[in-house]
Each structure stands twice: as structure tokens, then as C-alpha cells.
Amino acid sequence: MAMAWIWTIIICFSLAYGAFSGNITQVSAAAAEGSAAAVKLCIEILGITCLWSGVMEVMKRAGIADKLASAFRPLLSRLFPSVSKTGEAMRAISANVSANLLGLGNAATPLGIRAAEEMAKTVGGGTTNVATDDLCMLVVINTASIQLIPATVAAVRAAAGAAAPFDILPAVWVTSAASVTMGVLAAKVLSRVWRRRATQAHNLGRAR
Numbered sequence: 001m002a003m004a005w006i007w008t009i010i011i012c013f014s015l016a017y018g019a020f021s022g023n024i025t026q027v028s029a030a031a032a033e034g035s036a037a038a039v040k041l042c043i044e045i046l047g048i049t050c051l052w053s054g055v056m057e058v059m060k061r062a063g064i065a066d067k068l069a070s071a072f073r074p075l076l077s078r079l080f081p082s083v084s085k086t087g088e089a090m091r092a093i094s095a096n097v098s099a100n101l102l103g104l105g106n107a108a109t110p111l112g113i114r115a116a117e118e119m120a121k122t123v124g125g126g127t128t129n130v131a132t133d134d135l136c137m138l139v140v141i142n143t144a145s146i147q148l149i150p151a152t153v154a155a156v157r158a159a160a161g162a163a164a165p166f167d168i169l170p171a172v173w174v175t176s177a178a179s180v181t182m183g184v185l186a187a188k189v190l191s192r193v194w195r196r197r198a199t200q201a202h203n204l205g206r207a208r
Contacts (some may be wrong), residue, residue: 044159072097079141079184080134082119089118093138100145112142133191140187144179147172 018027072094083089092115099108119135150172154165 041156041159044155066095066098070094079137080119082132082134089115089121092118096138096142097145100142101148108142108145112138133187136191137184137187140183141180144176144183146176146180 014027015024018024073090076090076093076097080090080093083093092111096108096111096115099111115138116135119132119138150168153168153172157168158165
């Protein structure tokens with residue numbers, strides 16, 4: 001919703017400035033050209049997106065995604081201690097991480113929502129609106145996910161005329177690993193700081 005307002009303001013400002021400066025014809029031409037280029041880009045991206053979506057679906061049906069989920073469970077149990085013994089929640093978290101790793105963004109979103117719902121069941125029977133430490137960690141990992149095959153970015157680069165769309169893989173691996181590492185560290189540190197402040201506030205309240 002916020003982005004819709006931002007884009008609306010930008011468009012209105014552009015039209016107003018074009019009319020005020022006497023360049024409304026050029027603004028109209030640029031809008032028409034941009035719209036045509038957007039449609040062309042979407043069509044060009046569609047082919048390679050369908051290709052890699054098919055590859056990912058084959059990997060999923062071949063059981064590779066499930067094997068990745070099982071391999072991640074020991075690590076994820078340390079990152080999500082409060083739900084580590086909740087089988088359904090851990091299965092959803094593992095599936096979410098493995099889907100992001102394989103570039104299955106469309107599959108990762110519902111898995112992340114299911115994981116959040118399972119986490120909520122462990123706190124107040126699912127009736128609480130409090131974002132727990134584990135839920136915050138899930139958001140961090142899901143947002144700054146490591147992708148082995150960034151199919152969407154590669155599709156955009158191919159549509160833009162890149163000779164080797166996947167030559168960004170090493171950079172993607174390094175930067176995504178760094179972002180996940182920093183995100184996890186920040187979540188852990190802020191969790192401890194927040195818990196310490198909450199304890200101090202509680203103790204101060206009891207002293208009064």
C-alpha cells in the first residue's frame with residue numbers, strides 16, 4: 001500500500017512538472033515508451049522463468065528439497081530453540097529455507113506463513129500477537145535468504161541483453177551468505193538486548 005502511494009506521488013509530480021515546464025509531450029512519449037518496454041521485458045522474462053521453475057519443480061518432486069530440509073534441521077534447531085521440538089513447525093521452517101535456497105520463491109512464501117502459524121501455536125495457543133524471537137529470526141532468514149540459483153535476477157539480466165546471465169552466481173552466493181550471517185547475528189544480539197531491558201524494567205517495577 002505504501003509503495004502504491006509512493007509511485008502515485010512520483011507520477012503526479014512528473015506530470016505536473018512536465019506540464020509546468022512545457023515538456024508534457026515528452027513526458028507522455030516517455031510513459032508510452034516505458035509501458036511498451038515493461039511489457040516486452042515481462043514477455044522475455046517469462047520464458048527463462050518458466051524454464052527454471054520447471055527445473056526447480058523437477059528437483060522438488062525428485063525429493064531434493066526434502067533432503068535439503070532434513071539436512072538443515074540440526075542447524076535450524078539451534079536458530080529456533082523454542083520450536084525445535086515442534087515437528088510441524090520445524091518441517092515448515094526447513095521447507096521454507098530449502099525452497100528459498102533453490103530459488104522457489106512462490107513456494108517459500110506459503111511455507112513461511114505456515115511456519116509462522118505453527119510458531120504462534122506454541123505461544124499463547126496461537127492467540128497472541130507478540131512477535132517472538134524465533135518469529136523475528138524466521139523473517140530475517142526468509143528475507144535475506146541464500147539462493148543457489150537466482151533464477152529471477154538471471155531472467156532480468158537475460159532480458160536486458162546480458163551475454164552470461166548466470167555469471168553473477170559467485171557474487172550472489174557471497175553477498176547472500178554475508179547478509180544472512182549479519183541478519184542472524186543482529187537478531188541474536190538485539191534479542192539479548194531486548195530481553196535484558198525487559199528484565200531490568202520488570203525488576204525496577206517490582207522494586208517500586
